Amino acid sequence: MTRLVGAVAAAALVVSLASSAGAQTVAPTPAPDPRVGLKAGVRDAGVAARGLELRATLAKPDGFFDPKYPAGEPNPRVTAESEDAAAVDSAAKSTKGKKAGRAKRPARPAWGGLNFANSDLAFSGNHLFVGNFSGFTVYDISSPDKPTLLSAVVCPGGQGDVSVHGNLLFMSVEQTRGRLDCGVRGVEDPVSKDRFRGVRIFDISNVKTPKQVAAVQTCRGSHTHTLVTDPKDPAHVYVYGSGTAGARSAEELEGCSGKDPKEDPQTALFSIDVIEVPLARPQDAKVVARPRIFADEKTGNIAGLWAGGDHGEGTQKTAATNQCHDITVYPAVGLAAGACSGNGILLDISNPVAPKRLDYVSDKNFAYWHSATFNNDGTKVVFTDEWGGGMRPRCQASDQRNWGANAIFDIVDRKLVFRSYHKLPAAQTETENCVAHNGSLVPVPGRDLMVQGWYQGGISVMDFTDSANPREVAFFDRGPLDAKNLITGGYWSAYWYNGRIYGSEMSRGLDVFTLNPTDLLTQHEIDAASRVRSNAFNVQHQDTVSWPADRVVALAYVDQLARGGAIPADRTAMLRAAVTDGDAAQLSMVAGRLDERAAALTGPDATRMKALAQLLTSIK
């Protein structure tokens, strides 16, 4: 029933430079990766970078870290001694004999390693919203290298994924501690009207004082969510809520059940929540559908996809598909890619309320399908595998290179076709939680680039223009937060927005980067990416990027054609000069020649040359 992806990992992992960069062939010489062996520290860790320059770093504000553990809390390895010590220490205060009933809370400090961790990012105009397990913070980024804090909003209840649409901010709440009134002290009663699990909606027209306008309750809460717009209906937006925890009882929220579908066909498992938000009256937002997107087409069994477990001897154990972890929509092409625990799925969302599954894949090296990113043409999807849930050190030298990695698929006739894996190339230590995590496209014309957070593995920029041969083109990494203990931290997300890369570091705070030119990325390519200006950005909602008819965009293509050898080295200078200074007539003549030459080429260089020719005729 389920189709397995063939393992072609090894071939994809060793990328020959010669095959993709002909003219500049240099035999790769083994060199130690500068990311290996970096000094540990919270504020004074060693740093290694290539093609990424840190321009600003802002610690989390007061109120968003535990004063006792500003970096997060250490997870000490348990030794025999510390176990004994704990046992002796607590022998005197045995829990025996205490009455059940009202919760008894020990007087010692709380130990919740994630209470104040930063999480996902969303952008709107000059405002950056940084999600946090305790709420979210708002920064003014009109001077992107000097962000200023506008407000810190306290409203805990889980990882606090954020999305923005106009004056509305959406936030995910999953944990049972979440309260309708944004209170920090949890909900004691197992069944309570005060509890909130679902998607909150805030009015942010005054970003200094956001106001909660709606709180849409769902059975499993919302681990993540995706903003969905309907090109045909500007009066509404939709939110796809994905819950990954257990369902609550019908006693607390009518109609909820977490039962096996055989026992209860109405179970809240095996679905996503579709929330409809009338933009004129967001307070009326409600769940309008729970589509069964994992159903078997033939039998109708709602548990129709991966049932959980391994794929045979020596394979990964993959989680069961009764949820999506994250869904990325691309409304302009009518598609969504769901990273749904045990499967990657492709959905037709031309009717956002009734997403229809087009295809699904499984993978014997994936533990947990976590997130998805389309390329700009909508012809590829990068899925990530969050092996170890993000808390474990899964980038060690001993870890399999195709576990906890990206998997790159082409979309062929609306079906997913596996091409390759790509994993952070530098080995990390056992005190660095590390696995593939959230990223966005970097809009360099003519190439498919994605910047991505790898928790304490740092930030890495991947080129997947050739989906069978992805390669790293830039990176930034710090040493571990602590040399001896694994403190959960690192980059949750790293996203491009209007010329900068913003990194949400769970414990160290917010980082801002520029891309710097290297032999793998030129200044023209970076400048061309920076010409793309967005009014807003939510990473799970992709919009088509287009580039202005601008000489710098043309020069980016010229650089790429020179790099790939499509333009002979002795002609490059001439072409650059013509593109830089030529008048309309000259540009039009050059365009004609390029069109002729492009006809003889294939692959990305043919596409680039045609795009360049087209562009030259439009430059004023």
Place this chain on the structure above:
Amino acid sequence: MRVLDGIPAFALLAIACASAPAPAPAQAPRIVQPGAPGQASREITVAEATDTSGVRHTDADVRFMQGMIGHHAQALEMVALVSTHSRSDDLRRLALRIEVSQADEMQMMRQWLGRRGEPLPDAHAHHTAHGRMPGMLTAAQMAQLAAARGPAFDRLFLEGMIQHHQGALTMVEALFKSSGGGQEPEMFDFASDVEADQAMEIARMRAMLEESTK
């Protein structure tokens, strides 16, 4: 020896080390706490924002962790029989998966208790009536399992492990039904993971049982 994917050696010379700007000091925030939907937001203090007193672990959390360690220990005892008692490759692989995940979770539970200064359960507590958790096999059931071989063992193992795992689901349910249980973020995540993992294995084992009785 590790080689960077496709990055030539000369490129590494471009690495900028320790050129990071000094971290900007944390900016004094305006801390706002929204109210319930439709209600006004208000400014709060740092102390209010960082008050975690209501989401610390409870006795119910401690009992869950202590009990689940014993519960998992019995699963490992059952798994230990598989290599000598079963001839099924599928069952051996399933047993290995159960062993890996239960051992990993036991380590996490010990850490959780140790870090909070809570006592670990007695190593043999699960053998006593007092230590028995929902779904645990009785001494008679364990003896019957140990005496069986081949397909008879496989069937008893699957039935027993399904019963055992269902007990774990009952424990998770009881935790979230207790007053204040599962409020601490790490506790919530752990219990949710146990629920997902055991439910998945139950489904897998039911399918194997159905297959074997065809």
